[in-house]
Ligand code: G3P
């Protein structure tokens with residue numbers, strides 16, 4: 001049986017924030033349906049989609065997660081030269097597309113050095129398997145439409161936001177335009193995370209109602225500081241212990257509920273069982289089926 005944090009009883013409404021993004025539902029309120037305390041076992045999140053089985057961060061990867069029965073997917077968001085937000089993990093296009101063949105003279109092939117139209121020409125599937133030839137690098141809008149179509153939920157990561165000043169406002173704008181900042185989505189379908197504390201703080205300031213996560217393993221003594229702007233502390237699984245998870249749950253986040261932890265990247269059954277035993281709230285994994293099976297059998 002998994003150690004679980006006790007259900008939070010208080011719903012703390014946030015004070016007035018600087019809501020620069022007009023929305024009929026921008027009133028700050030506590031997201032609840034993603035809360036660990038609503039579940040008796042960790043949520044399973046398909047990392048970059050079901051990325052062990054389909055090319056990461058493509059539409060095929062989120063469709064694969066859907067087909068395997070997983071609602072939660074994770075992604076990485078960066079910005080093109082002409083300001084389009086796209087789904088890509090690495091700072092360059094080299095590893096996960098055929099950019100070196102299509103644009104041989106454009107080393108080092110940074111995302112930020114290519115226009116959206118150029119990136120749209122790239123094959124983002126063949127590197128993984130010939131079966132996925134023709135997969136594209138999705139724009140954030142295309143991606144959000146597919147996640148909506150699939151009735152999925154999203155852990156959205158601003159990747160290297162320090163390279164892209166203003167990306168938080170832009171990302172939130174796209175989310176709002178795609179219908180993802182209404183009360184329903186904010187309550188149960190979205191977490192925005194980053195390795196950059198400044199970026200998470202900014203998202204929290206812009207949209208205090210949105211659930212946020214800080215990627216990292218801050219010292220226990222520093223957790224209260226993070227709890228001012230992050231609802232989750234999302235640490236690598238090799239860095240955590242039962243005591244650390246307990247220390248996280250002992251803090252209350254910006255919405256008055258216990259801080260949560262989604263740990264990553266857990267791709268084998270023993271590790272899944274280990275972190276589930278610690279009482280983590282979510283497990284981010286390239287192999288969601290492996291994690292699900294481990295949890296089912298425990
Ligand atoms: O969601 C956690 C994980 O994605 C963070 O690391 O490098 O895979 O984006 P990375």
Ligand code: CA
Pocket residue numbers: 074075076157
């Ligand atoms: Ca990520």
